[in-house]
Amino acid sequence: MSATASQAEFAELVATRRDLHAHPELAFAEHRTAALVAERLRSLGYEVRTGVGRTGVVGVLSGTAGGADRTGERRERTVLLRADMDALPIQEASEVAYRSTFPGAMHACGHDAHVAIGLGVARRLAASRGRWRGTVKLAFQPAEEGGNGAEAMIQDGVLEAPAVDAAFGLHVMNTLPTGTIAATPGAIMGAVDDFTIRITGKGGHAAMPHLAVDPVLAAAHVVTALQSLVSRGTDPFDHLVVSVTQIRAGDAFNVIPESAELRGTVRSMGGRTHDEAPERLTALASSVAGGLGCTAAVDYRRLTPATINDEAMTALVARLAGEVVGATHVLSGSRMLGGEDFAFFLQRIPGCFAWVGSANAVKGYDAPHHSPRFDIDEEAMLIGVELLERVALEYLR
Ligand SMILES: [Zn+2]
Ligand SMILES: [Zn+2]
Numbered sequence: 001m002s003a004t005a006s007q008a009e010f011a012e013l014v015a016t017r018r019d020l021h022a023h024p025e026l027a028f029a030e031h032r033t034a035a036l037v038a039e040r041l042r043s044l045g046y047e048v049r050t051g052v053g054r055t056g057v058v059g060v061l062s063g064t065a066g067g068a069d070r071t072g073e074r075r076e077r078t079v080l081l082r083a084d085m086d087a088l089p090i091q092e093a094s095e096v097a098y099r100s101t102f103p104g105a106m107h108a109c110g111h112d113a114h115v116a117i118g119l120g121v122a123r124r125l126a127a128s129r130g131r132w133r134g135t136v137k138l139a140f141q142p143a144e145e146g147g148n149g150a151e152a153m154i155q156d157g158v159l160e161a162p163a164v165d166a167a168f169g170l171h172v173m174n175t176l177p178t179g180t181i182a183a184t185p186g187a188i189m190g191a192v193d194d195f196t197i198r199i200t201g202k203g204g205h206a207a208m209p210h211l212a213v214d215p216v217l218a219a220a221h222v223v224t225a226l227q228s229l230v231s232r233g234t235d236p237f238d239h240l241v242v243s244v245t246q247i248r249a250g251d252a253f254n255v256i257p258e259s260a261e262l263r264g265t266v267r268s269m270g271g272r273t274h275d276e277a278p279e280r281l282t283a284l285a286s287s288v289a290g291g292l293g294c295t296a297a298v299d300y301r302r303l304t305p306a307t308i309n310d311e312a313m314t315a316l317v318a319r320l321a322g323e324v325v326g327a328t329h330v331l332s333g334s335r336m337l338g339g340e341d342f343a344f345f346l347q348r349i350p351g352c353f354a355w356v357g358s359a360n361a362v363k364g365y366d367a368p369h370h371s372p373r374f375d376i377d378e379e380a381m382l383i384g385v386e387l388l389e390r391v392a393l394e395y396l397r
Contacts, residue, residue, distance in 0.1 A: 006382075009123075013116045013381045018098035020112035024087030024105040027143035030055045033085045033115060037140045040119050044126040046138070053152030055085075055142040059122060060162075063132035063396065078135040078162045079395045080351075081388050082169040082342060083118030084111045084144035093372035108374040110172040110358065115140060117170070117384040124389045134396035135162055148304060150341040159348060166313055167351035168391050169342045170384055174369055176357030178377040181321040181387060182334035183354045185314040189307035190239070190267035190337035191274050193300065197222060197285045201294040203258035212256040216249050218292040219260035223247070225288045226264075229280055234273055241267040241337050242281070267337035270306040307343040310350035313395075317352040320390040324383055352391075356384045 025033050034050060037057045041048045046059035062076075092099050092106040100106045118138055125136055139158050143149030158164075176182060199219050204212025223244045234240045242264065249260035266281065268274040278300040289296035321330045334355060342353045359366045360377035367373040 009120065009385075010382055013120050013385070014378050016119055017112050017116035017378065017381065020115055021098045021107045022101050024100050024102055024107045024112070025085070026089060026105055027086045027145055027147035027149065028054050030085045030142050034140065034142075037085070037115060037119065041122055041138070044122055045129075046122065046126070052139075052156045052158055053142055053149050053154075056149065056153045056156070056158070057140040058153075058158055059138040059140075060135060061125060061129065062135045064130050065133045076134040077165045077396050078137055079392050080137045080139055080159070080164040080167040080345070081118065081121060081392060082139045082141055082150070082167060082345065083114040084141045084149065085115050086111055086143050086145055086147070086149070088145055088370060090370065090372050094375060096375065106372065106374075108371060109145065109369050110174075110374070110376055111144065113172045113358070113376055113378070113381050113384070114170070117381050117388065120381065120385040121388045121392070124385065125392065128393075132393055132396055136392055136396070137162075137164060144341050146303070148341050148344065150344040154344055154348070159345075164349055166395055167342075167345040167349050168313070168317065168354070168388065168395075169345070169351075170354045170356050170388065171340070172358035172376050172380050172384065173355040174359045174366060174374070174376065176331070176334070176355060176359060178357050178360050178380045179325050179383070180329045180331060180357035181325055181354055181383070182331040182357075183309075183314050183318040183321055183352060184332055184334050185309050185311045187269040187306045187308050188335050188353065189340045189343070190241070191270055191302070191306040192304040192339035193266040193277060193302050195264055195266065195281060195301070196299045197262040198259060198297045199262070199289050199294050200259045200297070201256070204256045206254040206256055209256060213293040214256050215260040215294050216257065218289045218294040219247060219249060219262055221292060222262060222285050222288050222296065225284055226281065229277075229284060233280060238271070238273045239267075239269045239337060240273050240277070267339070268306070269335075269337070270308065274306065304339040304341050305343045305347060307340045307353055308346055309352045310346070313350050313352040316394060317354050317387070317391055320394055321354065321387055323390065324386045354387065356380050356387065
């Protein structure tokens with residue numbers, strides 16, 4: 001590709017990303033984004049389905065290399081590439097020209113870049129259609145941020161007709177410098193569980209605690225005791241996080257309330273630690289509260305499973321990532337306990353979720369994800385396009 005062509009391509013990636021950045025839409029409300037995506041895909045010749053998983057968009061394109069249909073030779077493969085589209089309920093604090101124009105919403109995780117990358121790959125694959133065979137399915141997904149939009153798309157048939165053989169996705173990553181790619185085999189991101197613990201005692205006068213049963217004291221002990229699940233109850237080489245993030249109790253300084261409520265999240269990488277977490281947390285909360293004369297009712301929910309990369313698909317991505325950024329800039333041990341609903345695709349079909357470094361401290365792009373000052377080094381988008389295009393074509397080859 002000529003320098004001018006790649007400059008034009010980069011300019012389009014930036015323009016698309018900045019347009020989306022200025023118009024961020026929250027989970028399952030990505031209407032403008034979905035319309036933009038559908039329109040672009042149609043203009044590139046993709047067969048487009050909208051409303052997949054409520055606001056999701058799917059673009060399907062088959063390669064035409066070799067001319068006439070060769071069905072019967074061998075079943076040709078279908079590869080799914082996924083880009084999430086949703087923004088976060090955050091007020092943007094940056095003063096950049098392309099800052100959010102929608103109050104209270106912001107692309108603070110980089111999903112605007114994912115959509116731009118997805119459309120960039122769509123353009124390249126459409127242009128090279130005569131040189132490859134098989135089918136590419138581009139899934140522009142709603143509601144990654146806590147809404148499990150991936151599951152909604154799967155329920156609406158994104159993995160069928162044609163059946164998908166492998167799935168790939170990426171996330172721009174501000175913990176890694178631009179020019180690095182992480183492709184880690186196995187469990188890379190955490191299972192997300194959430195819990196509510198309602199502790200009930202007996203309300204009364206703050207000055208006469210002996211006539212009441214104090215749920216606030218019990219709640220405080222439960223918060224402390226829950227950390228022992230990690231520090232004393234889990235193999236130090238295993239992964240577990242328990243975070244109590246909300247405490248609600250009482251309406252007055254001089255009243256012992258009737259009850260107290262704790263909310264929080266448990267993160268793990270699957271396996272026994274994951275399987276046993278609900279039972280262990282419930283037993284501990286109940287016994288600690290019980291020892292202080294209270295009862296604990298625990299509501300424990302599984303939200304998203306661990307993201308587990310297939311070994312062979314990850315090796316494929318790592319090899320191609322080396323072609324894009326150089327083998328020494330490909331990382332193979334990057335993990336975190338944040339959740340990612342690409343996990344739902346990986347539960348059903350082999351694939352790999354890669355991280356594309358997007359931090360550039362010199363340019364000032366190093367704010368963490370979900371920060372009101374989040375921004376990325378846009379050069380990372382070209383790397384993302386290069387990677388996903390190569391992965392799709394190599395898988396289909
Ligand atoms: Zn996020
Ligand atoms: Zn994200």
